[in-house]
Amino acid sequence: MKNIREIALIIALVVAITPFLNAQKIKGSDSVLPLSQKEAEAYGKKGGKVTVTGGGSGVGIAALMDGSTDIAQSSRKMKFGEKAKLQKAGKKIKEVTVAYDALAVVVNNSNKVNQLSRQQLEDIFTGKITNWKQVGGANMKIIVYSRETSSGTYEFFKELVLKNKNYMSSVLSMPATGAIIQSVKQTKGAIGYVGLAYLNKEVKSIKVSFDGKKYFAPSLANSKNKTYPIVRPLLYFYELKNEKKVKPFIDFVLSQQGQAIVSKVGYIPVK
Amino acid sequence: MNRKMFRGKKYFIEALWEGLLKISGSVTSIIIILIILFLFSEGMGLFKNNIVEDGYVVAVNSKNKIENLSPQQIKDIFDSKIVSWKELGVDVSEDEIIIFRLDDVTNYVSEEEIGENLENLPKILNQILEDNPNMIAFIPESYTKSNFSSKILDLGNIKISDFLSGKEWFPTASPAPQFGVVPIVLGTLWVSLGAILIALPFGLAVSIYSAELASNRLHKIIKPIIELLAGIPSVVYGFFGLIVIVPLIQKVFNLDVGETGLAGSIVLAIMALPTIITIAEDALRSTPRAMKEASLALGANKWQTIVKVTIPYSISGITAGVVLGIGRAIGETMAVLMVTGNAAVIPHTLLEPVRTIPATIAAELGEAPKGGAHYEALFVLGCILFIITLIINLVVEYISSKNKNKVA
Numbered sequence: 121m122k123n124i125r126e127i128a129l130i131i132a133l134v135v136a137i138t139p140f141l142n143a144q145k146i147k148g149s150d151s152v153l154p155l156s157q158k159e160a161e162a163y164g165k166k167g168g169k170v171t172v173t174g175g176g177s178g179v180g181i182a183a184l185m186d187g188s189t190d191i192a193q194s195s196r197k198m199k200f201g202e203k204a205k206l207q208k209a210g211k212k213i214k215e216v217t218v219a220y221d222a223l224a225v226v227v228n229n230s231n232k233v234n235q236l237s238r239q240q241l242e243d244i245f246t247g248k249i250t251n252w253k254q255v256g257g258a259n260m261k262i263i264v265y266s267r268e269t270s271s272g273t274y275e276f277f278k279e280l281v282l283k284n285k286n287y288m289s290s291v292l293s294m295p296a297t298g299a300i301i302q303s304v305k306q307t308k309g310a311i312g313y314v315g316l317a318y319l320n321k322e323v324k325s326i327k328v329s330f331d332g333k334k335y336f337a338p339s340l341a342n343s344k345n346k347t348y349p350i351v352r353p354l355l356y357f358y359e360l361k362n363e364k365k366v367k368p369f370i371d372f373v374l375s376q377q378g379q380a381i382v383s384k385v386g387y388i389p390v391k
Numbered sequence: 392m393n394r395k396m397f398r399g400k401k402y403f404i405e406a407l408w409e410g411l412l413k414i415s416g417s418v419t420s421i422i423i424i425l426i427i428l429f430l431f432s433e434g435m436g437l438f439k440n441n442i443v444e445d446g447y448v449v450a451v452n453s454k455n456k457i458e459n460l461s462p463q464q465i466k467d468i469f470d471s472k473i474v475s476w477k478e479l480g481v482d483v484s485e486d487e488i489i490i491f492r493l494d495d496v497t498n499y500v501s502e503e504e505i506g507e508n509l510e511n512l513p514k515i516l517n518q519i520l521e522d523n524p525n526m527i528a529f530i531p532e533s534y535t536k537s538n539f540s541s542k543i544l545d546l547g548n549i550k551i552s553d554f555l556s557g558k559e560w561f562p563t564a565s566p567a568p569q570f571g572v573v574p575i576v577l578g579t580l581w582v583s584l585g586a587i588l589i590a591l592p593f594g595l596a597v598s599i600y601s602a603e604l605a606s607n608r609l610h611k612i613i614k615p616i617i618e619l620l621a622g623i624p625s626v627v628y629g630f631f632g633l634i635v636i637v638p639l640i641q642k643v644f645n646l647d648v649g650e651t652g653l654a655g656s657i658v659l660a661i662m663a664l665p666t667i668i669t670i671a672e673d674a675l676r677s678t679p680r681a682m683k684e685a686s687l688a689l690g691a692n693k694w695q696t697i698v699k700v701t702i703p704y705s706i707s708g709i710t711a712g713v714v715l716g717i718g719r720a721i722g723e724t725m726a727v728l729m730v731t732g733n734a735a736v737i738p739h740t741l742l743e744p745v746r747t748i749p750a751t752i753a754a755e756l757g758e759a760p761k762g763g764a765h766y767e768a769l770f771v772l773g774c775i776l777f778i779i780t781l782i783i784n785l786v787v788e789y790i791s792s793k794n795k796n797k798v799a
Binding site (some may be wrong): 127152199207208246260261263268269275284285286289290291292293294295299302303307308309310 | 466469470471492494507508509512531559560561562563564565574633634635638643647648649650728729732733734735736744746754755
């Protein structure tokens with residue numbers, strides 16, 4: 121009796137798991153997660169099977185290393201150390217950019233400052249500039265909002281804008297993008313950063329320049345033609361030997377329908 | 392005969408009950424002890440970690456005389472706050488510090504030179520370091536295994552004293568994460584203290600009113616409303632705090648920023664109220680009618696009876712309510728995370744942003760790699776929280792037992 125039950129349980133488990141075994145697995149960045157999910161849904165309607173899980177870019181690349189995922193989704197380029205590890209394991213990796221994501225620097229609507237250079241942003245977020253009058257604004261203390269350390273956005277902003285320096289310790293860290301918008305909206309001296317998709321009229325976005333000469337507003341058009349500097353690629357990594365298996369899905373993501381989904385989710389299409 | 396059997400059966404059932412209670416009691420105690428042991432054993436692993444990231448080393452030119460660097464110094468060097476070797480007390484032929492991370496290698500040599508399988512990388516790293524007497528490099532340990540002539544700094548493990556007296560919390564800083572718990576522990580204490588100072592008078596007032604003074608009809612309205620407060624999810628309190636209380640505080644105190652310890656205290660006080668009120672009221676109601684009537688018969692008025700008889704009699708119940716209320720305040724996560732601003736700086740007043748222990752654990756544990764220094768540091772924070780609650784409980788118990796003796 122007990123044996124029969126055990127066997128039945130095993131069969132049930134196998135039946136439940138089998139579709140997932142055949143399906144392609146995508147794992148990694150939580151920023152890419154909503155996009156991959158929507159793509160997988162649409163792809164599923166066409167008969168393909170893709171399962172998507174999050175965990176962070178680093179987790180996805182580690183999973184690619186031990187072969188527990190077919191595609192690693194990532195919101196950053198592969199680090200040199202990761203490349204070195206993959207090469208050591210004898211794995212040839214291909215990288216595909218599926219979309220772009222821009223980060224907008226936002227301030228309170230009443231703030232008169234319209235533009236900031238990268239150096240100024242670095243000085244503000246690392247605590248060297250503490251008053252808005254130092255960057256051409258009113259005499260008002262700068263209140264810096266950031267995301268929590270666990271967020272990929274935190275790392276990306278630190279790498280690209282702060283050149284790997286640490287944020288000052290008195291930054292206010294918020295658990296979600298929505299909370300940053302809410303706080304910037306109600307705090308006069310506030311500055312923060314959010315994904316382009318979250319930008320709305322409740323806060324004011326700042327024009328940014330990395331060369332100190334030309335300033336660009338965060339917009340779809342500027343991000344697309346790459347004049348706006350705070351843009352990161354959203355990437356898929358896969359092993360070259362799996363190309364046949366994953367190609368149909370990646371082709372779908374890069375197709376017109378797939379890129380329309382990219383715009384809908386709030387990211388910038390590649391084409 | 393029949394009676395004897397019946398008695399035996401009854402005895403058996405009683406013994407069974409007793410056994411069941413004993414077992415469930417001891418199992419629960421053992422599980423609690425195991426949880427605490429788990430917490431501490433995970434946490435203590437932190438102090439076996441190197442102060443730089445696992446698998447990496449900090450190296451300098453072989454002629455550099457520097458011997459030791461603290462985590463703080465390493466962070467300041469890589470943040471360009473310390474820019475010359477003189478500030479560290481060593482003379483190097485070129486004084487300005489050059490920072491080198493592995494990703495910078497392509498600024499010095501081309502990818503071809505490194506080789507397709509990175510076979511030349513260890514040699515190149517060594518070469519770059521020896522070419523630059525003023526360089527400090529943060530590189531993987533595996534590339535320094537053979538024929539590495541530059542100097543690898545032996546920096547030792549994370550120290551308990553650094554952890555307990557550190558003033559900066561940068562758990563993901565690279566190369567040297569900063570685990571300083573002072574601002575976080577102080578933040579927790581400030582917020583909880585503020586919460587209890589707000590909740591206690593209100594809680595006691597409401598419970599006394601509802602137990603002793605309110606009419607039956609009013610009591611029937613007040614009680615369910617207060618109990619309803621306990622059922623609201625904490626994230627809802629958090630949003631309420633962020634949208635209503637934070638701007639209010641900003642306006643009333645004319646502050647630059649509204650996300651402060653006080654906002655956290657107010658939200659926590661509201662959340663702790665139902666616990667305090669319900670338990671304190673039950674305690675007040677448990678005062679025997681005879682005692683109150685005796686007091687009234689002796690000529691004491693209603694107020695005197697409440698202060699001199701009812702409250703002293705039920706003081707242990709009231710303290711129990713307060714302890715549970717504090718427990719809720721100290722351990723609360725989500726609501727605090729939303730309203731206190733979470734800046735890890737040492738707070739001097741309640742009108743500054745603070746970061747609490749539970750908020751830190753909740754915000755960071757999800758992304759901390761299991762078994763790493765960051766993960767273990769969060770467990771140590773859990774241990775500290777546990778010890779704080781334990782101390783508060785012991786103190787309150789001591790006070791209430793003293794008070795009880797006085798009444799008796």
